[in-house]
Amino acid sequence: MKESLIKADTHLPRAEGADRPVVEVGVGVLFRPDGSFLLTSRPPGKVYEGYWEFPGGKLEAGETVEHALARELHEELGIQVDPGAIILWREQLVDYPHALVRLHFCKLTVWQGELSMREGQSFVWESLPVKVEPVLPGAIPVLRWLEEESSPG
Ligand SMILES: Nc1nc2c([nH]c(=O)n2[C@H]2C[C@H](O)[C@@H](COP(=O)(O)OP(=O)(O)OP(=O)(O)O)O2)c(=O)[nH]1
Numbered sequence: 001m002k003e004s005l006i007k008a009d010t011h012l013p014r015a016e017g018a019d020r021p022v023v024e025v026g027v028g029v030l031f032r033p034d035g036s037f038l039l040t041s042r043p044p045g046k047v048y049e050g051y052w053e054f055p056g057g058k059l060e061a062g063e064t065v066e067h068a069l070a071r072e073l074h075e076e077l078g079i080q081v082d083p084g085a086i087i088l089w090r091e092q093l094v095d096y097p098h099a100l101v102r103l104h105f106c107k108l109t110v111w112q113g114e115l116s117m118r119e120g121q122s123f124v125w126e127s128l129p130v131k132v133e134p135v136l137p138g139a140i141p142v143l144r145w146l147e148e149e150s151s152p153g
Pocket of ligand 1: 094
């Protein structure tokens with residue numbers, strides 16, 4: 001099956017032609033028992049600074065999605081996560097001007113420790129429809145998937 005692709009900011013040039021390497025990214029959708037989910041703002045100095053997203057980051061060499069995400073959640077949010085508690089959910093390819101990324105979205109309901117924003121981000125526990133904006137193009141499909149899962153039938 002062909003992988004679906006979102007093309008973001010099509011008016012901007014791509015960094016390196018058509019065959020750019022795919023950057024693999026682990027992303028966590030953290031749920032509280034009341035069903036709300038965590039959004040964080042992209043830290044100062046990163047591309048799309050201030051945009052809202054789900055926490056996560058790039059896989060390092062040899063890492064699985066679950067291990068990379070557990071590491072990123074500890075680095076960014078100060079929480080401890082057992083990679084075994086991370087549930088792989090959906091994938092989405094996004095073509096940005098700065099990179100071609102494959103997002104591995106995961107669900108998560110169990111972690112230890114209090115949230116502490118270690119990279120100067122902001123955070124919010126949201127439910128649908130989300131009130132914060134702007135939302136990163138590569139995070140928008142998640143909101144649609146959550147909507148689909150919550151609607152009957
Ligand atoms: N964390 C996260 N990244 C997303 C989402 N949607 C989306 O398109 N992305 C993209 C933005 C970036 O191009 C890429 C994540 O890279 P990043 O720069 O945030 O990762 P990182 O923390 O490893 O960064 P660094 O080591 O380069 O500082 O994935 C999302 O919901 N969450």
